Amino acid sequence: xxxxxxxxxxxxxxxxxxxxxxxxxxxxxxxxxxxxxxxxxxxxxxxxxxxxxxxxxxxxxxxxxxxxxxxxxxxxxxxxxxxxxxxxxxxxxxxxxxxxxxxxxxxxxxxxxxxxxxxxxxxxxxxxxxxxxxxxxxxxxxxxxxxxxxxxxxxxxxxxxxxxxxxxxxxxxxxxxxxxxxxxxxxxxxxxxxxxxxxxxxxxxxxxxxxxxxxxxxxxxxxxxxxxxxxxxxxxxxxxxxxxxxxxxxxxxxxxxxxxxxxxxxxxxxxxxxxxxxxxxxxxxxxxxxxxxxxxxxxxxxxxxxxxxxxxxx
Amino acid sequence: xxxxxxxxxxxxxxxxxxxxxxxxxxxxxxxxxxxxxxxxxxxxxxxxxxxxxxxxxxxxxxxxxxxxxxxxxxxxxxxxxxxxxxxxxxxxxxxxxxxxxxxxxxxxxxxxxxxxxxxxxxxxxxxxxxxxxxxxxxxxxxxxxxxxxxxxxxxxxxxxxxxxxxxxxxxxxxxxxxxxxxxxxxxxxxxxxxxxxxxxxxxxxxxxxxxxxxxxxxxxxxxxxxxxxxxxxxxxxxxxxxxxxxxxxxxxxxxxxxxxxxxxxxxxxxxxxxxxxxxxxxxxxxxxxxxxxxxxxxxxxxxxxxxxxxxxxxxxxxxxxxx
Numbered sequence: 001x002x003x004x005x006x007x008x009x010x011x012x013x014x015x016x017x018x019x020x021x022x023x024x025x026x027x028x029x030x031x032x033x034x035x036x037x038x039x040x041x042x043x044x045x046x047x048x049x050x051x052x053x054x055x056x057x058x059x060x061x062x063x064x065x066x067x068x069x070x071x072x073x074x075x076x077x078x079x080x081x082x083x084x085x086x087x088x089x090x091x092x093x094x095x096x097x098x099x100x101x102x103x104x105x106x107x108x109x110x111x112x113x114x115x116x117x118x119x120x121x122x123x124x125x126x127x128x129x130x131x132x133x134x135x136x137x138x139x140x141x142x143x144x145x146x147x148x149x150x151x152x153x154x155x156x157x158x159x160x161x162x163x164x165x166x167x168x169x170x171x172x173x174x175x176x177x178x179x180x181x182x183x184x185x186x187x188x189x190x191x192x193x194x195x196x197x198x199x200x201x202x203x204x205x206x207x208x209x210x211x212x213x214x215x216x217x218x219x220x221x222x223x224x225x226x227x228x229x230x231x232x233x234x235x236x237x238x239x240x241x242x243x244x245x246x247x248x249x250x251x252x253x254x255x256x257x258x259x260x261x262x263x264x265x266x267x268x269x270x271x272x273x274x275x276x277x278x279x280x281x282x283x284x285x286x287x288x289x290x291x292x293x294x295x296x297x298x299x300x301x302x303x304x305x306x307x308x309x310x311x312x313x314x
Numbered sequence: 315x316x317x318x319x320x321x322x323x324x325x326x327x328x329x330x331x332x333x334x335x336x337x338x339x340x341x342x343x344x345x346x347x348x349x350x351x352x353x354x355x356x357x358x359x360x361x362x363x364x365x366x367x368x369x370x371x372x373x374x375x376x377x378x379x380x381x382x383x384x385x386x387x388x389x390x391x392x393x394x395x396x397x398x399x400x401x402x403x404x405x406x407x408x409x410x411x412x413x414x415x416x417x418x419x420x421x422x423x424x425x426x427x428x429x430x431x432x433x434x435x436x437x438x439x440x441x442x443x444x445x446x447x448x449x450x451x452x453x454x455x456x457x458x459x460x461x462x463x464x465x466x467x468x469x470x471x472x473x474x475x476x477x478x479x480x481x482x483x484x485x486x487x488x489x490x491x492x493x494x495x496x497x498x499x500x501x502x503x504x505x506x507x508x509x510x511x512x513x514x515x516x517x518x519x520x521x522x523x524x525x526x527x528x529x530x531x532x533x534x535x536x537x538x539x540x541x542x543x544x545x546x547x548x549x550x551x552x553x554x555x556x557x558x559x560x561x562x563x564x565x566x567x568x569x570x571x572x573x574x575x576x577x578x579x580x581x582x583x584x585x586x587x588x589x590x591x592x593x594x595x596x597x598x599x600x601x602x603x604x605x606x607x608x609x610x611x612x613x614x615x616x617x618x619x620x621x622x623x624x625x626x627x628x629x630x631x632x633x634x635x636x637x
Binding site: 149150152153154156157158159160161162164165166168169241245248249252253254255265268271272275276279282283286289290291293294297298 | 320321323324325328329439440442443444445446447448451452454455459571572574575578579582583593594596597598602605606608609612613616617
């Protein structure tokens with residue numbers, strides 16, 4: 001997330017529609033067709049995007065059914081005496097951990113925590129960010145000034161460091177980690193939306209809406225926001241991987257998920273103590289985490305390319 | 315200035331919304347209520363918030379971050395002890411990632427779809443997806459656990475005295491003292507943590523430079539330059555490079571933030587005596603003064619670096635002027 005993205009260009013397809021229909025995006029079938037065509041090209045034309053999509057699908061599937069299809073109970077204590085830190089074999093595909101639990105089952109079950117955190121954190125950030133950004137950009141003046149100075153304060157911290165400080169003060173738990181991450185993420189969305197609203201509110205159709213006497217709230221919600229959201233959607237798709245990565249970093253530090261959860265960052269944090277004897281234990285949760293973040297990143301990039309023609313196919 | 319005020323306000327607010335009572339934390343669970351009350355009074359916790367903030371800010375401005383409850387020292391003296399470790403690691407990672415990342419990005423933009431382009435794209439995709447703490451764990455497993463080529467962590471082996479303090483950077487100090495053996499020892503300890511930090515940073519730099527360069531190479535004036543018969547190297551070096559690198563300069567400030575965050579995680583794995591590990595230890599001991607001080611210091615470094623970058627930009631780009 002960088003400052004330049006705050007002024008990211010909007011979809012040309014949407015822009016053409018805006019002008020011809022005075023901002024009523026709802027029925028713009030042409031824009032939808034454009035988007036659909038872009039999406040199709042993005043999936044079939046690019047192997048990397050396709051792989052990304054498949055991996056994301058697999059991840060979504062696992063986060064819903066992971067615990068159910070796991071061969072062993074991911075959280076119940078295993079056979080500590082006989083099955084402790086056993087190397088991968090046909091009974092335990094990815095070996096076992098220090099409590100004799102099946103690493104494969106735990107990795108499968110770990111997907112859920114990551115997904116839950118990403119969804120909740122991004123939802124809170126988007127809602128707060130969009131509200132603040134919209135009000136700030138639309139009304140301008142001192143409201144804008146105050147709100148943007150507040151977001152500046154948050155943006156002045158490196159994200160992870162501030163999240164660690166907040167999560168540490170609230171106390172270690174997954175819920176507090178989500179709060180901390182949302183606190184760190186929302187200012188980026190506020191900035192992004194404000195930039196969008198600032199450009200859109202100067203458009204002719206907004207002037208037209210104002211001239212027929214519509215109230216500000218209606219102009220904002222019906223005419224400006226629908227057009228500002230495409231950029232937000234792109235940003236969300238780019239941030240999912242980052243949210244998952246940051247969560248597991250916090251869990252790794254001991255702040256996020258708590259035992260006996262099998263969140264991947266937490267698993268790695270425990271596995272660290274056995275890194276000399278149990279290579280499988282430090283390897284597989286990391287592989288799962290990397291693949292997931294990788295998948296969401298390339299999918300996000302692909303979506304950005306597809307929805308935003310001006311970003312260029314790099 | 316405004317930003318610094320904001321930073322201190324945020325850390326102050328965070329340190330005051332904590333559910334636990336700092337006075338109680340300091341005295342332990344067996345202290346009587348009267349003792350805790352006296353401690354609260356002594357710590358100024360019964361004062362109104364604005365007064366508390368002014369006291370806190372006044373202290374911070376004078377380099378006083380309060381006492382650490384876990385190390386029992388002044389937080390400021392702890393910071394002096396641990397900050398150089400982080401700076402040394404971060405500095406090398408910053409230099410190496412810039413020196414390698416910029417040419418790699420340029421080369422991959424100029425020769426698109428060549429081997430070098432594939433390598434650079436592989437690095438930038440994996441570098442962004444690899445969790446830095448996992449990468450650190452894996453290289454530690456490989457180079458220390460299996461191959462035994464490199465030490466597992468810390469800045470120097472146990473029992474080896476650090477060089478006399480001049481800059482507090484062990485590599486520089488040992489050279490200044492003419493102690494080559496100590497220099498190699500500290501370099502050996504730096505290799506793994508710096509490599510891990512650098513990998514993630516290179517990914518960001520390469521991606522940015524490549525993107526910027528491709529955009530510039532598509533501009534009309536580049537076509538003009540080519541049309542008037544300039545060779546590839548003249549077009550790239552004299553026309554494209556300058557314009558492509560300008561925007562990336564602004565990103566260097568952000569890169570500092572990335573490195574500082576990465577250092578927090580890398581330091582834990584390599585038992586590196588830096589502020590990241592200090593702060594994580596502080597978290598485990600619920601030592602709020604230390605947590606807030608490190609957060610504030612990191613943010614100040616981050617802000618200052620961005621300020622430096624802005625000023626640098628002013629010199630590099632004659633079109634920009636801040637009145």
